[in-house]
Amino acid sequence: MTARSIMFQGTASDSGKSWMAAALCRYLYQQGEKVVPFKSQNMALNSYITANGQEMGRAQVFQAEAAGIMPDVKMNPVLLKASTSSDTQVVVKGKVLGDMSTLQYQDFKTKVRSEVTDIYQELASEYDDVVLEGAGSPAEINLLDRDFVNMGMADIADTPVILVADIDKGGVFASIYGTIKLLPEKHQKRIKGIIINKFRGDLSMLESGVDMIEALTGVPVLGVMPYTDLKIDDEDSIALSRKNKVMDVSKDLDVVVVVLPNIANFTDFNSLAMHPDVSVRYVTDPNELGTPDLVIIPGTKSTINDLKYLQDKKFDQSIESLHMRGTFVFGVCGGYQMLGKKLIDDNNVESNIKEQPGLGLLDVTTYYSENKTTNRTKATADGLEVNGYEIHMGKTVLDDGVKPFSHVEQTNGRSCDHLDGAVSSDQMVSGTYLHGIFDNPEWTRKYLNRIRSYKGLGSLKNVIGSLKDFKDSQYNELAKIFVENVDVDKIIDIMDQARSTKKERRSS
Template identity: 50%
Template sequence: MTAGTVMKGAVMLQGTASDVGKSVLVAGLCRLLARQGHKVAPFKAQNMALNSGITPSGDEMGRAQILQAEAAGILPDVRMNPVLLKPTSDRKSQVVLMGKVFKDMDAVSYHHFKPQLQHEIHEAYQSLSREYDLLVMEGAGSPAEINLRDRDIVNMGMAELVDAPVILVADIDRGGVFASIYGTLALLAESERARVKGVIINKFRGDVALLTPGIEQIEALTGVPVLGVMPYLPLQLEDEDGVALQPGGRKYQPQAGRALDIAVIQVPHIANFTDFNALVAQPDVSLRYVREPGELGRPDLLILPGSKNTLGDLQALHDQGLATAILTAHANGVPVLGICGGYQMLGARLIDGVESGIDEMAGLGLLDTVTRFACDKVTTQVTARVLGTGEASVPCGPLAVGAFAPLSGYEIHMGHTTLGDAARPFCRIQTRNGQPLAVEDGAVNLEGTVAGTYLHGLFDAPAFTRQLLDSLRHAKGLAPLPGEPFDYLAHKQQQFDRLADAMAEHLDLAAIYRILQGQPSGRSLVS
């Protein structure tokens, strides 16, 4: 296939398990096709994740599909992820349908309800297919979850609905890759196995020649060609969900030799930890996630992140001893920053338990604020500017930095926070979903040592982030980092290209493009 050739079609990437790399490979394939001039869009019928974002129209959707849209060079559209499940407990999730909150449902109720979503999902897919020549679809978990197959709307059920071919992705990094390929295919119905046109082995470390005997045997056993072996790529791209934060996961590893130590408290229902990818990418930042009081130490900055169950997670902080550890760290001079739910937890009081059933709780008391929860969810894209030192009534301190620095981000929250006399606004929002306005957001204490904001994505702003980090460097007696501020958004585009280049090198793209167009893939034995 050459640039300029119009190609129509669709393909779905399914996995042998969760976190095998489906989301990233979909992003890479979108990037490859977009670079060749094709109109391509991602699609995932149902996403379960606490990492979500907001479209330009104010709709909420999974961060993974927003990332994939970025890779394709297009704006995110809620049709790319018509159903989003946001877990609020082990058994219940908030169901977001076409970008808006539908209702909270437990797992059993949702399983029985899924067939009623099929029409809405199909309409979203068909609408996208009329605007884009190619759709790269993503499954969820594994198609071999046979206990859920009868009402499946995201794996083979979706592939059958739109008659899409499937490529199976298997993760060799976790071990047992050939067993996972064989077992997955063996558990599929005959018609489903016929839909699988190829396999990608992902996250390989070592000499691919050592895999050749295994590849030959698995192809002979299954009759499904292996389309390539992707190397393990330490890309700085956003994760779909919290699997990467499990102990030993890739997000758990601090970066050695960095000047600044930033600690993020890993609350049980942590949401939108994609906020911190821009910090991880900074050349002088080592970022780590903290689950136990003994792990906290004395970081240069402590961040309390977003949460899908603010009051429940606040109670967990107390139960685990982390609330005391946070207060002790602050008393010892560690600046504390809260984002969204973390901002709410830093206040004096949290009232009306819409999310958890708790009527009222005392906050950590580090900010003079009161939050009242409401049923309506705020979902907006915003532009703002920081209210920095020098403006009226704005304090000095390590977190009172970035005067007039522009911000852009998004809000996802179900509460309204009011400030008392001992707090000042963090920033002034200038637009919401493209509409001009002037409204203050967030809070900073009078000493400038504690701050909070509802804005997700604020660290993507180069000027603000560098001023914040240089303020932390100054507190350690270090000079500001020389040169222009690190541009995370440009860096992310480079990561997309790096991924696409690796896929072009290690995968049989000709076979994948034939699959996209509904043609036989051909045998593609890796040599």
């Protein structure tokens, strides 16, 4: 039997549709259903490498975790990663197809649509339920004719839609009404319910507005989700605007992540905040740095351009000054490359800049090549087993005598033997290509204790258990909040009715 399905679309990016999809996935999983998430096209710099070395968007990763299944690129067949203001790297079925301009990609959509259709049908035949997610807003009227991610995907799947609206940004009723009324009538009819998300305050104050928007649109509001602060990954970098800039003074360690213009995989640092002695801040200006114990330079889709940004903003001088005064510095992927002596791009892989001086905190040099490394990696660092994944262009060469960060023993399930990253002689500057390094609690505790020791603080035992167990607790809590505030029975009815209608059409 064909799977039941439902699709969450948003009035805008960061409306919360990813979390709503994850909440329903977890609820259905708790009911014993075999459920799978699906988003035909992601546009995000937060990506993930599957067990077999394929690249996909992170939203479908945490939705898969919520559904109790392993991430698979079938859940996100197309991933777009902005390379420049006009070009985008196109990843199809987990592998890089190449860079395309906006116009080139619009032409390409017609070719990839059939592949997306086949993949969706395959999933629908294997699972009880498919929970789909749209991208941005369905009311991009200039893109409707070739759309296969919002209403175009709803047509392919012949699925009902729930519209998710973010009240925290303001103008929620205008965004709901405008989104619905800008759509063609056939697509308006697909919208079977509305969820108002991120509400703070007295719910009774919203009731009259809910009544009016239902009367204006003819679509029922199925629930109002409160603003929550669960530790679940965000897909969109817009979410960084909600991150802390000020240290929590109740914590021992002040960790600062530098927000780059093309920041990628900022979810790498979510697990740091799980440690009770750590305050994690995200800054966009050198004046916000303060005197942290650790500065992290994250990954980026455009390393050389973001390095120039750091230098133009004088971040480089501030970081060097902090390091001289005792601040630890850590770089991940592109951030690791920036910590070196120079970056060489003779073939213009990253930019038109052939050679760029780095921050000079590690004695390494990066050479860019057109080959993209996408590995699921197992390694040893500081005598401990660590797991992570690599997504990078180019190779970094260490000067003689420089200590590597880790010894890689396995990539994509195959044995190997090579070195990763670098550590300064005083152990205060480290760099690695391993995304997710801080998701290894034992290693992270050992690293944090090194910083504590430098500050004259005693070591702490590892108080963080399994990261999987922690994530499960967050997905369970999200599902609980969802059930308490949204008419889930109505959503299930909508899914059942839609499947019955499709079955009747096939038999007639």
